Amino acid sequence: MHDATFTRPDLTTFTGLDALGLAATGQLLEPDRAVLACRVLEPDDWCRRCGCQGVPRDTVTRQLAHVPFGWRPTILLITVRRYRCTGCSHVWRQDTTAAAPPRAKISRAGLRWGLVGIVVQHLSMARVAEGLAVSWNTANDAVLAEGQRLLIDDPARLEGVRVVGVDEHCWRHTRRGDKYVTVIIDLTPVRDxxxxxxxxxxxxxxxxxxxxxxxxxxxxxxREGIEVVAMDGFSGFKTATSEELPDAVPVMDPFHVVRLGGEALDECRRRVQQELHGHRGRKGDPLYSARRTLHTGADLLTDRQHERVEKLFATEQHTEVECTWGIYQRMIYAYRAPDRTAGRAEMASVIEALSSGVPARLVELRKLGRTLARRACDVLAYFERPRTSNGPSEAINGRLEHLRGLALGFRNLTHYIARALLEAGGFRPQLHPRL
Structure with a gap:
């Protein structure tokens, strides 16, 4: 810093009071907080009723929570002058709306600090309230209202959406009330x-x-701009899409398709386990010991796992599990195929094979075949539209789980929805200069 030029210290500029229409007149530093004495810059001495000029009458003070510096809560103690009109005797006080909305307890700069902490730094509301030295309810109501105004209610937030994902999410784990919500995701950035x-x-x-x-x-x-809707196997989402978005293409994503095959494999393994041993899987039972290995893609198996699978299927009594495992592996291969055309052909072959000729003993494969046949168009549509998957929706579900753990749970769904939108709504400071 050889060429640095320092100016005289200015507390008003350092604390950002000039942007609030205030000027610092003094400070008081205490162990647990800092208090800044301020005055309003604009005199505001003209009557709003008759237009006559007023004369000073007295002063009142207004206290606001401000941006903490060094995590030390900062309080603004604003001296507000009151005037009396010389014409109609009307009494009013200086306008402080530049510093904070009427009856607010937090300055506009403090609100922005709290909103950035929630959206960008992923702080808990308790931590924001501690930094502002206000109650949790005060911080929550003010910051969520500011986030709703600046970000959530932005009319441009839904523009440019062409690919949508829909999934369910469990927002609380209680015995009372509805625990689930439907989340709608914008997958357009992923596709593009x-x-x-x-x-x-x-x-x-x-x-x-x-x-x-x-x-x-x-x-x-x-609605006419929506091209693709990615979803799981729930038929309700499929029907709603067909009725409201008739031109959109529904796509059943690979995660849920493969999970259907995995569930069929598990059900078959448990049924054969019960038929052979008369009890659930226990340590030492071959089928139970190989339960995780069976869910691994064949191209990822180690030599030891290959030996375990070969030994397991060498027993004739495990033939039904081997057949189900083979279909499961073909489904995995279809999605991992480097050529999408070959992958689509493999998946179509699996659906065709399960549509007829499956032995009655393989009840799990017959059930899987009915499901895949019913949603065949949705399953095969994935191979024609690259990067169209509900996987990112599952990733956002994971972020919402983290949010719920950070807050130690939510009781108010309205608060949860607002916090979830701020957490996973894709708001970035570079795209929102007001933050």
């Missing part, structure tokens, strides 16, 4: 390779009605 997925909205309940109602509330132009 421009960024991560983002949360568009969250609706109470997990049903066809919940998703259909949300779609119906969007304008017609927005």
């Amino acid at each position: 390779g421009t960024g991560p997925a983002r949360l568009l909205d969250m609706v109470e309940g997990r049903s066809k009605k919940a998703f259909k109602t949300w779609l119906a509330e969007r304008d017609q132009a927005w």
Whole structure:
């Protein structure tokens, strides 16, 4: 810093009071907080009723929580002058709305600090309230209202959405009340390779009605712009998409398709276990010991795992499990195939093989075949639309789980939805200069 030029210390500029229409007149540093005495810059001495000039009457003080410096809570003690009109005797006080909204307890700069802490730094609301030296309810109501105004209610937030993902999410683990919500995800950035997925909205309940109602509330132009909807195997999402977005292509993502095969494999393994041994799997039982290995892709098995699988299927009594495992591995191979055309052909072959000719003993494969046949178009549509998967929706579900753990649980769904949108709504400071 050889060429640095220092100016006289200015407490007003350092604490950002000039942007609030205030000027610092003094400070008091205490072990647990800092208090800044301030005055309003604009005199505001003209009557709002008759237009006459007023004369000073007295002063009052207004206290606001401000941006903490060094994690030390900072309090603004604003001296507000009151005037009396010389014409109509009306009494008013200086306008402080530049510093904070009427009856607010936190300055506008403090609100921005709390909002950035929630959105960017992923702080808990308790930590924000501690930094502002206000109660949890005060910080929560003010910061969420500011986030709703600046970010969530932004009319441009839903623009450019062409690929949508829909999934369910458990927002609380209690015995009372509905525990599930429907989450709607914007997968357009993932498909275009421009960024991560983002949360568009969250609706109470997990049903066809919940998703259909949300779609119906969007304008017609927005709905016509949706090209693809990625979803799991729940038929309610499929029906709602067909009714509200007739031109959109539903895609059943690989994660849930492979999980259907994995569930069929587990059900078959447990059934054969019961038939052979008369009890659930225990340590030392071959089928139980290989339960994790059976869910691993054949191309990822180690030599030891290969030997375990070969030894397991060398027993004739495990033939049904071997058949189900073979179908499961073919499904995995279809999605891992380097050529999408070959992958689609393999998956179509699996669906065709399960549609007819499956022995009656293989009840799990017959059930899987009925499901895949019913959703064949949705399953095969994935291979025609690269990067269209509900996997990012599952990733956002993971972020919401982290949010719920950070807050030690939520009791108010409205607060949870607002916090979830701020947490996973894709808001970035460079795209929102007001932050």
